[in-house]
Amino acid sequence: MKKTTEHDVRSHSSADGGADGGGKLFETREARGSGVAVAKQLFMLTVLAAILLIWCHRVTNIPAAGGGEGRVRRWLWMALFGAEVLFGLYWVVCQPVRLSHVRHRPFKNKLLQRYGDDLPSIDIFVCTADPEIEPPVLVVNTVLSAMSYSYPPDKLNVYLSDDGGSEFTFYALIEAARFSKSWIPFCRKFNVEPRSPEAFFAVNLGLGDDQYAQQLLHIKELFDDMKSRIEAVIENGKVPDEVSAFHKGFSEWNSEFSKQNHPSVVQIVIDGRGIDDVDTDGCRLPTLVYMAREKNPEWPHHFKAGAVNALIRVSSEISNSPIILNLDCDMYPNNPDTVQEILCFFMDEERGYETAYVQFPQHYDNITKNDHYANSNDVINEIELAGLGGYGAALFCGTGCFHRRESLCGRIFSKDDKIELKTDNTIREKSVNELEKAAKVLADCCYEKGTSWGKEVGLVYGCAVEDIVTGLTIQCRGWKSVYYNPKKKAFIGVAPTTLSQSLIQHRRWSEGMFQIFCSRYCPFIYGRGKIKLGAQMGYCIYLLWPLCSLATLCYVTIPSFCLLRGTSMFPQPSSLWFLPYAYAFLANCGYSLVEAFSCGYTLQRWWNLQRMWLIRRETSYLYALLDTTMKQLGFSETSFAITAKVVDSNDRKTYEKEIIDFGQSTFTSIIVTLAMLNLLALATGAIRLVTLDKSESPMKLTAQMILCGLLVMLNVPVYQAAFNRHYKGGPIPTSNVIRAIAFVFVFLVAIELLI
Ligand SMILES: O=c1ccn([C@@H]2O[C@H](COP(=O)(O)OP(=O)(O)O[C@H]3O[C@H](CO)[C@@H](O)[C@H](O)[C@H]3O)[C@@H](O)[C@H]2O)c(=O)[nH]1
Numbered sequence: 001m002k003k004t005t006e007h008d009v010r011s012h013s014s015a016d017g018g019a020d021g022g023g024k025l026f027e028t029r030e031a032r033g034s035g036v037a038v039a040k041q042l043f044m045l046t047v048l049a050a051i052l053l054i055w056c057h058r059v060t061n062i063p064a065a066g067g068g069e070g071r072v073r074r075w076l077w078m079a080l081f082g083a084e085v086l087f088g089l090y091w092v093v094c095q096p097v098r099l100s101h102v103r104h105r106p107f108k109n110k111l112l113q114r115y116g117d118d119l120p121s122i123d124i125f126v127c128t129a130d131p132e133i134e135p136p137v138l139v140v141n142t143v144l145s146a147m148s149y150s151y152p153p154d155k156l157n158v159y160l161s162d163d164g165g166s167e168f169t170f171y172a173l174i175e176a177a178r179f180s181k182s183w184i185p186f187c188r189k190f191n192v193e194p195r196s197p198e199a200f201f202a203v204n205l206g207l208g209d210d211q212y213a214q215q216l217l218h219i220k221e222l223f224d225d226m227k228s229r230i231e232a233v234i235e236n237g238k239v240p241d242e243v244s245a246f247h248k249g250f251s252e253w254n255s256e257f258s259k260q261n262h263p264s265v266v267q268i269v270i271d272g273r274g275i276d277d278v279d280t281d282g283c284r285l286p287t288l289v290y291m292a293r294e295k296n297p298e299w300p301h302h303f304k305a306g307a308v309n310a311l312i313r314v315s316s317e318i319s320n321s322p323i324i325l326n327l328d329c330d331m332y333p334n335n336p337d338t339v340q341e342i343l344c345f346f347m348d349e350e351r352g353y354e355t356a357y358v359q360f361p362q363h364y365d366n367i368t369k370n371d372h373y374a375n376s377n378d379v380i381n382e383i384e385l386a387g388l389g390g391y392g393a394a395l396f397c398g399t400g401c402f403h404r405r406e407s408l409c410g411r412i413f414s415k416d417d418k419i420e421l422k423t424d425n426t427i428r429e430k431s432v433n434e435l436e437k438a439a440k441v442l443a444d445c446c447y448e449k450g451t452s453w454g455k456e457v458g459l460v461y462g463c464a465v466e467d468i469v470t471g472l473t474i475q476c477r478g479w480k481s482v483y484y485n486p487k488k489k490a491f492i493g494v495a496p497t498t499l500s501q502s503l504i505q506h507r508r509w510s511e512g513m514f515q516i517f518c519s520r521y522c523p524f525i526y527g528r529g530k531i532k533l534g535a536q537m538g539y540c541i542y543l544l545w546p547l548c549s550l551a552t553l554c555y556v557t558i559p560s561f562c563l564l565r566g567t568s569m570f571p572q573p574s575s576l577w578f579l580p581y582a583y584a585f586l587a588n589c590g591y592s593l594v595e596a597f598s599c600g601y602t603l604q605r606w607w608n609l610q611r612m613w614l615i616r617r618e619t620s621y622l623y624a625l626l627d628t629t630m631k632q633l634g635f636s637e638t639s640f641a642i643t644a645k646v647v648d649s650n651d652r653k654t655y656e657k658e659i660i661d662f663g664q665s666t667f668t669s670i671i672v673t674l675a676m677l678n679l680l681a682l683a684t685g686a687i688r689l690v691t692l693d694k695s696e697s698p699m700k701l702t703a704q705m706i707l708c709g710l711l712v713m714l715n716v717p718v719y720q721a722a723f724n725r726h727y728k729g730g731p732i733p734t735s736n737v738i739r740a741i742a743f744v745f746v747f748l749v750a751i752e753l754l755i
């Protein structure tokens, strides 16, 4: 049974929370206190007991230090104990979010009834950084779907920040502006979805001969033409003179202009206030602005955070909307009604004024059936992020997030001054030229000097996950945030399609997160007394990813190592101490399976997820740990490796067939070496099992081999790539494999010699 909070509507009968004019604009339901939650808590207690017993066993049975052998045993024992302490504490951190799941439901119709046309304007920010790995056609698709929200166009302002400072991206935007004049009326007239033209035409072919089909074919032709023009310009590497003469903006790209060094560019491509820019139906269009902030090698540019902060300022000059939507260039809005829905959270009379932002989960449209790189994050979305939202502390994830401008700009929440969301009408009088001129200054490098930008104001600098840390600071200023995960996906993006891309992305994320944990923003210190303990712990689920890497490495290596040497670090199956180990392991596997199934996973997909956790912890998180340590010691600086959004057709095929491509990076070397260690250990164990003498118990040996066997099973694709020269995802070079095996042997021999 579900309990609804006091913030509930009286009428549940109608689909949109009742037809009356009064009442709340959204309802929140929580699952806490229900029978399931009690059962969950009891279960958690049993796991906790098992963890404590394991620690107890480790502490009371530390091997005595005598001789070389004893010393090694003692060290390994301590290492495993350390790993179990880390695992145990991490497990504790992961529990609170599993008890605080809430679901929100906005009442859009009620909002429209109550406010009619009196809704605030919205500024939408799209960020792009590199025309090669983020093709302009993809970028303008996102821009176009943002422009075609079913929201009054004169209240929509779309800004594109181009950190690549690319003439081609600008050209693509000019083309998109022209295409929007047909696309937006088409969307409005036939109420089409989704409104990203690329995604729409991928599934709508325009069959039949009614008016709709005819118009669709016509629009599709316009779109294809636009695409080929953009692609041709990129192919030729130059915008043709007759095109560049057409728009004054192109004059910015003179001979001195380079990606790393250029003055700021602000071009109002469509002036939504004017009467010149109208669509084919004669209706107004959304304002469309291109911005490439100034770049100068002597100034740090702070990656995406810097771009968004420049956009906040530039937009404040041009439209100054009270609500801001952040989008990555590959995340297109999929539901045209989203704006009205989120306004329910901001404009609710009772709780709206405390809401700083509404975050949607990230979805991707290129996930394969069994998601072999585990990119989809569905368990995280459905369970963990929803749980954090339950503590009023939704994570800000950088994209698909609507912000209140005031809270993003550093305002401290106060119960007493409720800020109304009002469209700023004071800017109406200025001319386009005046606006551009004034806005340009705000996008200059030196503008932020001596200001609080990047500290208290705007997105926080100095962290690879600027989004997470910014969200945390907003919450610590007293604001609430909403995690909203509607059935109909609100935003859809592109997930990495190669193993190395995926691991590099996780490396950036985990590095940024761990850096937060080690900084003054550590939720337990910075958030103390400001956000709930459950939320502090919830943040740490992600911030502590790199630390789990250490524990996992111990578990991947030590038991295998012991198996190779014929010793064991675990109690015998006949001993009572064996029970807590077995229970903790099985209970956690079982629980994670149940969770995955509840999120619609198949067994295969869950298994793939486990493999990716293993691989990430062996590589990305380990690197993140080392990098963060280096950074803390001042040896290296923050960087941002942009994830590619295009792949060549070979890679695409491999990806679609769900074959892992291991490539040849250092990451691969680590993965292969560890996999070989596990395989050798398992083989040794198996040989011993056959040649067993009476003094050894087969049961004990088998139990010891289980962990190793599971690791080997997870690593099956690694062996395929290592030993099958015809492996479809590209075999791992023989030299790498030999090096890995040699490394394992040298390591073992060295240990034997040392003892
Ligand atoms: O110097 C930069 C670097 C990146 N970006 C943009 O930032 C966005 C995210 O970059 P991407 O390479 O796609 O990274 P992801 O790992 O997919 O992004 C996730 O993680 C980032 C933090 O690491 C967040 O900023 C993103 O919003 C979030 O979607 C893209 O639109 C980029 O164009 C810039 O504008 N300037």
Ligand SMILES: [Mn+2]
Binding pocket: 328, 330, 493, 494, 643
């Ligand atoms: Mn991305």
